[in-house]
Amino acid sequence: LSGFVVLFVGLAYLLQVRVLRSGRYATITGKGARSGVAKLGGWRWPVRIAVMLYVFISTLLPIIALVLVSLNGFWTPDIDWGSLSFDALRTAVIDDALTRQALVNSLGLGFVGGLLGILGAAMVALYVHRTRTAFSRGIDAAIKLPAAISNMVIAVGVLLLFAGPPFYMSGTLAILLIGYLALYLPQASIAADAAVTGVGKELPEASAVAGASPVRTFWRVLLPLMIPGLVAGWALLFIRMVGDLTASAILAGTSNPVVGFRILEVFNGGSYALLAALSTVLVLITGTVLVLVMWYTRRKSRFGISAKVG
Numbered sequence: 001l002s003g004f005v006v007l008f009v010g011l012a013y014l015l016q017v018r019v020l021r022s023g024r025y026a027t028i029t030g031k032g033a034r035s036g037v038a039k040l041g042g043w044r045w046p047v048r049i050a051v052m053l054y055v056f057i058s059t060l061l062p063i064i065a066l067v068l069v070s071l072n073g074f075w076t077p078d079i080d081w082g083s084l085s086f087d088a089l090r091t092a093v094i095d096d097a098l099t100r101q102a103l104v105n106s107l108g109l110g111f112v113g114g115l116l117g118i119l120g121a122a123m124v125a126l127y128v129h130r131t132r133t134a135f136s137r138g139i140d141a142a143i144k145l146p147a148a149i150s151n152m153v154i155a156v157g158v159l160l161l162f163a164g165p166p167f168y169m170s171g172t173l174a175i176l177l178i179g180y181l182a183l184y185l186p187q188a189s190i191a192a193d194a195a196v197t198g199v200g201k202e203l204p205e206a207s208a209v210a211g212a213s214p215v216r217t218f219w220r221v222l223l224p225l226m227i228p229g230l231v232a233g234w235a236l237l238f239i240r241m242v243g244d245l246t247a248s249a250i251l252a253g254t255s256n257p258v259v260g261f262r263i264l265e266v267f268n269g270g271s272y273a274l275l276a277a278l279s280t281v282l283v284l285i286t287g288t289v290l291v292l293v294m295w296y297t298r299r300k301s302r303f304g305i306s307a308k309v310g
Helices: 004-020 042-072 087-094 099-133 134-146 152-160 173-199 202-209 212-244 244-253 259-268 273-302
Strands: none
Touching: 004 134, 004 173, 042 087, 042 212, 042 273, 087 099, 087 273, 099 134, 099 173, 099 212, 099 259, 099 273, 134 173, 152 173, 152 244, 173 212, 173 244, 212 273, 259 273
């Protein structure tokens, strides 16, 4: 089944390359992109209400349910508002050593994996953007290829490849890191492509004309303009890795627990209050990271970034 999906995506990618190669267009870049505002006129409030209603039903209501179940201590439609407490939250996170270890492992893997993934994707995106050869396009396609394959298939492949001889990584955090990178490099590649494309070729060429070396051009021109996009890409990888369930269910264990594996254990145990409490903590962590990254990227987009070439 995955083979059919890979074949379809591969044909679509070749079609995209052929269309872009035959087209006549110019990319006007050289500065950080800013979002435009579309005037909706009389449709402004209906569209706003529809969006707010969608967000309320798809996001806020489930989060409210998690918080209520975790504070109530059990799953019931009859909520005793006077008996809400943090007992289940304390039991699920603070008093449980395995859950604390799972949170620490997931946060560490999310931070390191997100950093490695976005930096590696950025280097590949820069190489592909500057060379435009068949080899570079092949590398770009190879990085994006896992997006066309089932996450479960990739996780099983990583387990069969690295768990036994000669690597013997079964039960380690390293095999989880490899699995996360294999699963989420396509998302990192897309974010890095957007960051590199937003810079354009004009400023690096001007830096070279001014006599700057490639290393100096990268540090003084490319990197400052790419940082907002790369930070947003890192946040995407961090959130996906911390909350991953597919790879965690196959590659994790009691010796290397992560949040996804721990959530499955709690769910199989039937403790919905503990499950809701652990999920609430995960939402708070990822939500905080997302808000900070959105604030940073919007601030950079609003005030702009100056690149200086000496």
